[in-house]
Amino acid sequence: MNYNAIQDAFFKLKSNRLFELFVIFIIIVSALEIGAKTYQLPDTAVTFTQFLDLFITLFFLVEITIRFIAEPEKKQFFKSGWNIFDTLVVVISLIPISDSEMALLARLVRVFRVLRMVSVIPELRILINSLIKALPQLGYVMLLMFIIFYIYAAIGSFLFNTINPVLWGNIAISMLTLFRVMTFEDWTDVQYETMEVYPYSWIFYLSFIFFTAFAFLNMVIGIVVNVMEEEHAKARAEEHEGEPTIVDLHSEIKELKQMIVELQKKQ
Missing domain, CATH: 1.10.287.70 (Helix Hairpins)
Structure with a gap:
């Protein structure tokens, strides 16, 4: 499969309504996960939220990659302020939360993942x-x-x-x-x-x-x-x-x- 075929497949996937709804669902789950971390949770729940946070971060990384590859003109991708915002949120979210001087920044950026709802929904x-x-x-x-x-x-x-x-x-x-x-x-x-x-x-x-x-x-x-x-x-x-x-x-x-x-x- 050549690059053009992959690009066409990703473009169709990006434009698919079910995929858009799934992205919105993941954003909502991310918001709920952030809210859950503000409570005192048992150890099992803390472990679950850590794995969930890892899954959400990787999913957003894959999703922004699909959107980038699906864009015919790569320069046009970064001319959109929303694309730049989404990319920054995804990249900074890759910073490990624990054992890092950037841990506080990583936690704060994860809060801003909720704002991705705005970039996904055209009306917003x-x-x-x-x-x-x-x-x-x-x-x-x-x-x-x-x-x-x-x-x-x-x-x-x-x-x-x-x-x-x-x-x-x-x-x-x-x-x-x-x-x-x-x-x-x-x-x-x-x-x-x-x-x-x-x-x-x-x-x-x-x-x-x-x-x-x-x-x-x-x-x-x-x-x-x-x-x-x-x-x-x-x-x-x-x-x-x-x-x-x-x-x-x-x-x-x-x-x-x-x-x-x-x-x-x-x-």
Whole structure:
């Protein structure tokens, strides 16, 4: 069997739905095995988890090898960030857990094997890619939110410092207090305390909640949803790449009509 035949066989195996489901199953087992190690286990269970960890590590090594060989263009394989992530996780997982200065790193990397679920399931990849691509736009929203936080924290520190210096002692502590208000963590206790001195201080809290918890949160959701729609459209376009579009069909029909008209004129 030559290399091309092996590559074709591995490509079919990689694209096989049952193989993909089995890989997901192994990732779930890996997650459960990691969770089981956080408990006090009997010696037999510890031995079993060690053999299971070895099997999972070897399986992931074989799986990433199959994906690499199945790739027609090897350079394209490492242009994908997910492939690089999977390769690093697999390679570092080969470090022995015991009797090694890298044991802690090996244990931590084994935890990240659960993230391989993201690289295997396309829908999860779209979600993560959408979040990453939305970060530049979210950065401006976060900057505007910081400005609002800073203004309200300064006002709160000036007005409420004498009422409760623990919550409003300086601008940094005031920003932490405002974060508590924004997340609705017993924020009414903070409000009622200042309302005893400033009865209209509820305006301060309600306006802040409106700007942060409602307006900015909806901005963030809108940006992420918009980017997700673009990613889904891109994924659908890649899936149907090479297939004729409606525009192409219309143009072909138009050309056929012109040819029929010309033939009729010649007759």
